[in-house]
Amino acid sequence: xxxxxxxxxxxxxxxxxxxxxxxxxxxxxxxxxxxxxxxxxxxxxxxxxxxxxxxxxxxxxxxxxxxxxxxxxxxxxxxxxxxxxxxxxxxxxxxxxxxxxxxxxxxxxxxxxxxxxxxxxxxxxxxxxxxxxxxxxxxxxxxxxxxxxxxxxxxxxxxxxxxxxxxxxxxxxxxxxxxxxxxxxxxxxxxxxxxxxxxxxxxxxxxxxxxxxxxxxxxxxxxxxxxxxxxxxxxxxxxxxxxxxxxxxxxxxxxxxxxxxxxxxxxxxxxxxxxxxxxxxxxxxxxxxxxxxxxxxxxxxxxxxxxxxxxxxxxxxxxxxxxxxxxxxxxxxxxxxxxxxxxxxxxxxxxxxxxxxxxxxxxxxxxxxxxxxxxxxxxxxxxxxxxxxxxxxxxxxxxxxxxxxxxxxxxxxxxxxxxxxxxxxxxxxxxxxxxxxxxxxxxxxxxxxxxxxxxxxxxxxxxxxxxxxxxxxxxxxxxxxxxxxxxxx
Amino acid sequence: xxxxxxxxxxxxxxxxxxxxxxxxxxxxxxxxxxxxxxxxxxxxxxxxxxxxxxxxxxxxxxxxxxxxxxxxxxxxxxxxxxxxxxxxxxxxxxxxxxxxxxxxxxxxxxxxxxxxxxxxxxxxxxxxxxxxxxxxxxxxxxxxxxxxxxxxxxxxxxxxxxxxxxxxxxxxxxxxxxxxxxxxxxxxxxxxxxxxxxxxxxxxxxxxxxxxxxxxxxxxxxxxxxxxxxxxxxxxxxxxxxxxxxxxxxxxxxxxxxxxxxxxxxxxxxxxxxxxxxxxxxxxxxxxxxxxxxxxxxxxxxxxxxxxxxxxxxxxxxxxxxxxxxxxxxxxxxxxxxxxxxxxxxxxxxxxxxxxxxxxxxxxxxxxxxxxxxxxxxxxxxxxxxxxxxxxxxxxxxxxxxxxxxxxxxxxxxxxxxxxxxxxxxxxxxxxxxxxxxxxxxxxxxxxxxxxxxxxxxxxxxxxxxxxxxxxxxxxxxxxxxxx
Numbered sequence: 021x022x023x024x025x026x027x028x029x030x031x032x033x034x035x036x037x038x039x040x041x042x043x044x045x046x047x048x049x050x051x052x053x054x055x056x057x058x059x060x061x062x063x064x065x066x067x068x069x070x071x072x073x074x075x076x077x078x079x080x081x082x083x084x085x086x087x088x089x090x091x092x093x094x095x096x097x098x099x100x101x102x103x104x105x106x107x108x109x110x111x112x113x114x115x116x117x118x119x120x121x122x123x124x125x126x127x128x129x130x131x132x133x134x135x136x137x138x139x140x141x142x143x144x145x146x147x148x149x150x151x152x153x154x155x156x157x158x159x160x161x162x163x164x165x166x167x168x169x170x171x172x173x174x175x176x177x178x179x180x181x182x183x184x185x186x187x188x189x190x191x192x193x194x195x196x197x198x199x200x201x202x203x204x205x206x207x208x209x210x211x212x213x214x215x216x217x218x219x220x221x222x223x224x225x226x227x228x229x230x231x232x233x234x235x236x237x238x239x240x241x242x243x244x245x246x247x248x249x250x251x252x253x254x255x256x257x258x259x260x261x262x263x264x265x266x267x268x269x270x271x272x273x274x275x276x277x278x279x280x281x282x283x284x285x286x287x288x289x290x291x292x293x294x295x296x297x298x299x300x301x302x303x304x305x306x307x308x309x310x311x312x313x314x315x316x317x318x319x320x321x322x323x324x325x326x327x328x329x330x331x332x333x334x335x336x337x338x339x340x341x342x343x344x345x346x347x348x349x350x351x352x353x354x355x356x357x358x359x360x361x362x363x364x365x366x367x368x369x370x371x372x373x374x375x376x377x378x379x380x381x382x383x384x385x386x387x388x389x390x391x392x393x394x395x396x397x398x399x400x401x402x403x404x405x406x407x408x409x410x411x412x413x414x415x416x417x418x419x420x421x422x423x424x425x426x427x428x429x430x431x432x433x434x435x436x437x438x439x440x441x442x443x444x445x446x447x448x449x450x451x452x453x454x455x456x457x458x459x460x461x462x463x464x465x466x467x468x469x470x471x472x473x474x475x476x477x478x479x480x481x482x483x484x485x486x487x488x489x490x491x492x493x494x495x496x497x498x499x500x501x502x503x504x505x506x507x508x509x
Numbered sequence: 510x511x512x513x514x515x516x517x518x519x520x521x522x523x524x525x526x527x528x529x530x531x532x533x534x535x536x537x538x539x540x541x542x543x544x545x546x547x548x549x550x551x552x553x554x555x556x557x558x559x560x561x562x563x564x565x566x567x568x569x570x571x572x573x574x575x576x577x578x579x580x581x582x583x584x585x586x587x588x589x590x591x592x593x594x595x596x597x598x599x600x601x602x603x604x605x606x607x608x609x610x611x612x613x614x615x616x617x618x619x620x621x622x623x624x625x626x627x628x629x630x631x632x633x634x635x636x637x638x639x640x641x642x643x644x645x646x647x648x649x650x651x652x653x654x655x656x657x658x659x660x661x662x663x664x665x666x667x668x669x670x671x672x673x674x675x676x677x678x679x680x681x682x683x684x685x686x687x688x689x690x691x692x693x694x695x696x697x698x699x700x701x702x703x704x705x706x707x708x709x710x711x712x713x714x715x716x717x718x719x720x721x722x723x724x725x726x727x728x729x730x731x732x733x734x735x736x737x738x739x740x741x742x743x744x745x746x747x748x749x750x751x752x753x754x755x756x757x758x759x760x761x762x763x764x765x766x767x768x769x770x771x772x773x774x775x776x777x778x779x780x781x782x783x784x785x786x787x788x789x790x791x792x793x794x795x796x797x798x799x800x801x802x803x804x805x806x807x808x809x810x811x812x813x814x815x816x817x818x819x820x821x822x823x824x825x826x827x828x829x830x831x832x833x834x835x836x837x838x839x840x841x842x843x844x845x846x847x848x849x850x851x852x853x854x855x856x857x858x859x860x861x862x863x864x865x866x867x868x869x870x871x872x873x874x875x876x877x878x879x880x881x882x883x884x885x886x887x888x889x890x891x892x893x894x895x896x897x898x899x900x901x902x903x904x905x906x907x908x909x910x911x912x913x914x915x916x917x918x919x920x921x922x923x924x925x926x927x928x929x930x931x932x933x934x935x936x937x938x939x940x941x942x943x944x945x946x947x948x949x950x951x952x953x954x955x956x957x958x959x960x961x962x963x964x965x966x967x968x969x970x971x972x973x974x975x976x977x978x979x980x981x982x983x984x985x986x987x988x989x990x991x992x993x
């Protein structure tokens with residue numbers, strides 16, 4: 021049944037392109053909502069086998085080359101499908117007011133969503149790669165047409181980075197395929213590749229995926245792309261697309277080449293830690309609200325990579341949990357930044373600090389406080405649960421890395437609080453060059469819509485639920501991680 | 510009764526020649542008869558395809574001068590279909606005088622392609638090459654009033670005749686050393702003993718002629734001018750039908766005829782033979798084509814340089830050799846030809862409306878004609894190799910075959926280079942799409958309106974690019990089944 025998320029999203033994309041423009045957003049909403057509903061049902065299904073990569077569909081596709089249309093799911097894929105569904109639904113809710121070319125907008129948006137579901141559910145390497153590359157071009161158009169701030173540059177940079185990562189992944193996939201003679205992921209996960217092959221194929225494949233996950237120093241597409249993207253685009257990028265890379269690194273690179281992972285894991289950890297600290301430090305100096313969030317995304321994805329590098333049960337489970345958590349929090353932060361930008365037409369923190377948004381937009385301010393708290397890793401939110409799990413895992417493998425990560429966590433708190441204060445709670449009216457006459461801030465003509473409130477509430481609920489009761493997710497993630505063969509005993 | 514057999518087995522070619530002569534005489538008798546002429550030409554192509562389908566599965570005439578096999582018949586149909594679409598889309602070209610002559614030349618060129626595809630004998634192959642080449646030279650220079658067209662024609666002719674001279678010279682060496690012109694016999698002669706250096710020289714010279722035909726660097730210099738200056742249908746024909754047939758014959762010559770002199774192009778294991786030569790051509794084409802395409806502002810010129818790069822990718826299959834390698838090359842070149850016929854169709858409409866084919870003429874095409882914009886997006890993204898379009902599967906197949914060939918992933922260097930080339934190419938294809946979908950044009954209230962037939966032709970081409978990407982087995986199965 022979970023396979024229907026893909027078909028629905030692709031069908032919805034086609035429909036929204038060809039039906040009259042008034043229908044486009046309703047089709048998108050129906051598609052995203054049903055996709056979310058399906059992923060929720062699949063996630064909470066009692067009889068499901070979370071530990072094994074259970075086949076859902078298996079149809080020959082190109083028999084001459086051994087390609088199959090093979091979908092499968094385990095606890096990790098279902099978790100990722102869940103966050104995809106949630107982010108997609110909220111992205112549609114937050115782009116309810118897209119006036120310009122809505123048909124194309126929702127076409128590209130649903131294509132990203134459909135492709136992402138496909139990546140998370142593929143059990144055939146070729147199929148996986150088809151879906152993985154399918155997501156690239158829609159991102160270009162979403163950003164270049166509906167974006168802001170240097171959009172064409174940001175879109176092109178993001179697309180070329182993604183495609184470059186894709187090319188590396190391509191080489192890795194071909195190396196596995198031509199050596200093992202099969203494209204079937206479960207079969208490949210049993211195949212013993214020579215350590216000579218793993219030594220070069222693993223870093224190529226891993227780096228290809230990690231580019232999409234925002235690994236330092238190839239992360240620069242992420243902040244630029246996030247800033248240039250429209251609200252829904254940033255939400256999809258942070259919520260789903262960066263997860264595609266991390267998921268690929270876990271499902272394909274690490275699971276196929278365990279010896280390569282052993283050889284390279286300390287370098288992965290080094291890059292991850294540099295990413296965490298460096299991105300947080302850069303975020304501290306940004307004046308564009310979206311740049312702050314963009315760099316915070318890179319920093320948070322660094323945690324995912326650190327968890328993967330630890331390659332033990334806690335680390336990897338925490339990484340998957342962090343993928344979910346950051347998907348939700350990142351989407352929420354970008355959504356709120358978009359709401360603010362839509363009303364004030366600025367994202368500059370110094371400009372925002374003169375507006376006292378805390379009073380004019382109490383709901384947004386409240387939601388932003390929650391999102392910031394979650395992002396900083398305050399206990400009770402998903403970010404805490406995920407990061408503590410990762411750090412516990414990383415402690416066993418790389419104690420030194422955890423020490424450095426501590427610096428990063430302080431910096432995360434610092435830039436988050438700085439952005440929060442400046443954007444919503446500063447009272448810099450009198451420092452502003454424009455004289456402010458009234459003492460009472462004027463409410464914006466454009467009130468927060470119901471759709472926006474609903475979307476934000478859903479995301480807040482998700483981060484709270486996962487934070488207060490992380491076992492809900494971990495019970496499904498851990499068996500699947502335990503089944504991975506790279507796991508150190 | 511061998512001449513009766515000749516009529517029976519060469520019926521498609523005969524039909525085309527008769528159609529060409531009829532179209533020519535109609536065109537001479539009455540000016541401005543484009544509708545009737547192109548209708549007749551299209552009908553002739555359809556009849557010829559029907560005749561190909563009626564051929565027996567296997568037949569041999571004049572010791573391999575004409576060979577009928579399922580593979581040859583299939584690629585005859587591909588060439589005829591490409592010519593058919595070229596003729597349909599050529600209708601938009603209103604500015605040409607003497608439509609009859611133009612169409613007749615396309616048909617004669619197609620006859621050359623059929624001879625080329627349907628022969629396994631060096632002399633016949635050379636005759637096919639020349640027949641195609643001469644038709645194409647004239648087609649390129651057809652627009653007499655346009656200096657670009659004349660310049661392109663002259664360049665194409667000079668380069669082309671030079672390359673033909675090389676080929677003929679090379680073929681004479683091969684004949685002189687093996688004593689035969691039939692491909693199969695050459696192979697058996699060559700496998701008897703070691704490859705002589707003189708034969709190697711002959712092989713290299715033959716390859717040079719084909720490198721010219723497929724526009725592989727450094728023999729690509731004519732391509733940019735021909736693609737840009739030639740009348741658009743002529744350019745489309747050069748880029749599609751001629752290319753498919755050339756790759757097909759090149760593949761047959763190197764894999765069937767020269768198989769024993771394969772050599773090896775592996776990074777640490779280079780062995781003399783034709784495959785290192787082809788690998789060098791491929792690498793150079795990929796680098797030169799992609800880097801030069803980056804700087805182009807004219808869409809036709811850009812497509813020309815990208816064609817150079819694609820020739821490089823396609824050669825990968827031949828370098829890998831074997832049945833798999835040949836089928837990957839054939840799959841890719843077929844897909845590529847379909848895509849380019851469509852892309853040139855779109856360019857033709859834009860040129861008719863705006864009078865130019867620079868990137869700026871494509872600005873805002875989305876508002877003027879969503880259909881053309883959508884089709885162009887499909888063609889460009891397929892060329893860039895993005896799923897779910899046919900170009901993606903083609904590249905995956907080519908690269909996996911290349912990496913599979915030989916021990917220790919010897920061709921990894923070439924595959925990595927090709928992937929890097931694809932990355933560069935994505936940039937310039939996106940620049941075209943950016944012009945179409947993002948840029949605003951100053952032309953307002955001015956809608957491109959292709960007629961029904963052309964709309965359906967374009968939609969059909971775009972749909973087949975999409976479908977062959979989703980269900981590549983439809984074409985792949987056919988090619989693999991016909992390759993023995």
